[in-house]
Amino acid sequence: MRPNLLDPLFAPAASLPGVGPKTGKLLDRLLVEASGQDASRGTSHARVVDLLFHLPHATVDRRNRPKIADAPLDQIVTIEAKVVDHQPPGPRSKAPYKVLVEDETGDILLVFFLANPQWIERSLPLGETRWVSGKLELWDGHRQMVHPDRVLDAAGLAKLPPVEPVYGLTEGLYQKILSKAIAAALTRLPVLPEWHRYEAVELPNMLSFGEALKRVHEPQDPADIAPMSPARLRLAYDELLAHQLSLMLVRASMRQRGGRAHEERGEIAAKIAAALPFALTGAQVQAREDIRRDLTAPTRMLRLLQGDVGSGKTVVALFAMAHVVEAGRQAALMAPTEILARQHYEGMAGLTGAAGLRLALLTGRDKASERARTLAALAAGEIDIVIGTHALFQEAVSFRDLGLAIVDEQHRFGVHQRLALGEKGAAVDILVMTATPIPRTLVLSYFGDMDISTLREKPPGRQSIDTRALPLDRLDEVIERLAEAIASGARAYWVCPLVAESEELDVAAAEERFDLLSQFFGNKVGLVHGKMKAQDKDRAMARFATGETQILVATTVIEVGVDVPEATIIIIEHAERFGLAQLHQLRGRVGRGSAKSSCVLLYKTPLGETAKARINVMRETQDGFLIAEEDLRLRGEGEVLGTRQSGAPGFRLAQLDVHGDLLALARAEAQQVMSANPKLEGEAGQALRLLLYLFERDAAVKLLQAG
Known part of the structure; x- marks a missing residue:
């Protein structure tokens, strides 16, 4: 409570x-x-x-209170003056109401458009002294103040905040x-x-x-x-401490509840390895070993697997699931969208089939009878691995014995959702994956409760992507070049802009571009956006994947995980409106096959400094980790992880791009607290519990009570 x-x-x-x-x-x-x-x-x-x-x-700042003659122009000033003349407009005139005020050094005209004459007469009575505050301007050689912000008597001035x-x-x-x-x-x-x-x-x-x-x-x-004032530093530090402490309490609670050691002989893993068309990279082998060590230990695993676009996280995840299944338990993989869940399912089906694993898909739009069959099979232990959306942590879903929960694109889910999936079994191990390379400060703040494995190498055969930037007024030229590529059998994504924060406008932009391209390319163009029905979206994706359409016009729904190796061109319109991490994610939709790939960033001129810097970074590097650090520097943490809409810890008082250094301090203090007073007892502990409640980290306090 x-x-x-x-x-x-x-x-x-x-x-x-x-x-x-x-x-x-x-x-x-x-x-x-x-x-x-x-x-x-x-x-x-x-x-x-x-x-x-x-x-x-x-x-x-209303502290500047000069005499009229000394008052600077085009700045906020607060002036004491006597009301000497009212100049109301004539009947039916649209002219402003003017009031002349003066002090011993000069005078000012106060100008009111469409004003209430009674209010002006009441506020500025003839012969009285008043304080007026606002911006002073010169008009036709005379000082004037249009619509003063404040008109005050002495009592009102006493209450006026100086700043x-x-x-x-x-x-x-x-x-x-x-x-x-x-x-x-x-x-x-x-x-x-x-x-x-x-x-x-x-x-x-x-x-x-x-x-x-x-x-x-x-x-x-x-x-x-x-942001660096003593007051702001204190507030930011408190929020970061509450967050770090809650992460550590979650971690301690998971550790305390113990895990189960999963023993495996490696037979299923060997079958998967034999079915793979490529050898694992060194980074994949290392990550697989980290996870194997966690799974065989008697404590619960809580690990983040982060890798750049196309670094092969899914294969590592599959080996982890095979390990748990061989030990006699079940595994679940939760993806943020149906498109991605379906894609994971299709991508794994061949490998799981070869290894004799029973795989199922569970999404929000399965038919009732189909869903009932899947749920019954899960509960009976007739399914080894289930892939789904957040439908997986609904109450109706129960497992015979869930051993491993994998959460893909974790930053789109809050910590509470991660925990909810972990509660679906006894001592469930948790692996979190993200294809958004995350700057170090953000790893600490979002995933401070986890061990971390990083995939920095790309699998062999991954192509580098030729990235160019062009102004939007060269659109005709881009369409001409695209026509040549399409004639030779290429496939291309055309991504439409992020329009403000409105999905309706995003969709309108995509539909308009679809209509234009259809005039050139006829039925070779497909369209996919977030407002389409799920089956229509899947159908559009499938037609592009099979080559029935060669151009896919899309909003950012294609950003994460869409995998069509034959696609070699991506055109991103209004690239200046996207963040760096998002541009990098989108670019990662190509370069997945053996053919040379290219990315065209179309921007509207003139470019602001930040947009110019972003586009330069995209042209200079394909290292997602470098890009993530730059993105944090240019934009701040909320946008980097797309957390403004996601229930992840978008901070309200701390700005990680400015207060990032405080994070290590908060982490160190939280560690001291956890070693000295892990149950937050006594007076000091009560004060820290207040801090957690104040910043709504109630879940962490409940863990203390439960533990």
Whole structure:
């Protein structure tokens, strides 16, 4: 149970004074729906803590209070002046309402378009002194301020924050309303005990957690909200510590519950090896050995297998599953999409058949009778290996004896989903695979609870890919070159842009490009996008795989795992809108066969600095690990792993591209805690439990109670 001390923070934001139902809905949209968090936490309502964790991204400095003659132009100034003249527009005139104000050094015209005359007369009474704050401009040789941000009397000035925070908004929500809600949220912040042992942490000018939150929301200086300010460092560090500690508790709990040693003679593995058309790379052999050692040990395996595009992770996974099956247990592989699950199934069917393994596929759209048969066979132990989507961890799915759960593209699932699959059997070993090479800081933050195997070598026969970049206005030329390639039998992907965050717009862009290419290539063009029915998607993929269509127009649904070795060309439109890791993933769809492959990046001019840097990196290297480090440097962690929509730990107060160095510090402190107080007991332990609840790492605390 969450400690009562934190209850005020987890109350609905709509319960705060001044936040009615209408503002409450806008806060839900801003703080929950837009951040993609409702899926992972099971509620779509914003809470007080969500407001507190919504940090400002800029400030308005209202400390500059000069005389009129000294006031700089095109900057925010706050000026004390006497109201000397009102100049209302004539009846039916569209001219602005003007008010002349002055001090002993000069005067300013305040200009109001489409304004409410009563409000102006009330706020700026003739002969009275008022403070006005806004941007000063020169118009026709006269100083003016259009729509001042603030018009205040002496009492209003006393309440004016010298530095105002500026927050991200959603349509219909205004800075003033959001600032008031956050001010009300700050009053609900309880006094929290200190959870750090100061000798373990060396942060400059260490503030308490509560002081740090107040400093960021009530800055006295614009520097207070900077990512490296003492307040931001403290908040980021707390979030990273909560995360590292929760990962270690998960790990300790798995270790504590013990595993089962899987003994194998290697007979099934030998049959698979004999059926393979190639020899394993050194990296594959090493990874296979790491996993074999884990599986034969009496502790539970929790290992990340990361490799670049096409480094051969699936084969390593198959050997792991064969090991467990030979020891008399079952294995499951969970993929993020049906396309990928089906592809794993088809790719493994030949090898499992040769080795005498019983393989099944379970997805969300199996017919009811078919599904019932698969579930019964799984429960009876008549299936050795099952491949599926997240349908695998639904309650209806039970195994006779699950020994190994493999999760593909882990960052698309949250830790809780990984654990849910691990609960499907007694002491299930877990292997996580990703084809997104992950920078070191992100490996620590997302997979800090795991041992890691890395595949850096490409299997023999993998071709290097010729990568070129061209402006979009040379589209005709690209289509001409494509026509030559298609005439000689080539197959090509044409990837359409990521349009803002709207799947509808992505689809529209893909359909438009499909129509254009169909005019040139007729029925040789296929289309696949995320809004299509699953069977239509599969049919389009199958027609491309068999060569019935030679060009596949697609949105980014083809990004991960699609495997058509005959495809040798990929054209990525609006490449400037994609992140580096995503461009690299997409490029990895070609270069899978023996023929020479090429990738064309089409971009819209003029290119911004970041987009230019990304495209240069793509042209210079095909090393996914190098690309991942660059991507983190250029963009920040949320986008690198695509976690904004995925329930993985997209941090709210920490920015890994800026605060990455704090991660090692947080990890070291979490390790000290785990060796000194693994059950989080006593006063120090209670404070750390509060930290875990505050950052919603409840699952980790529950493990403590269960263990």
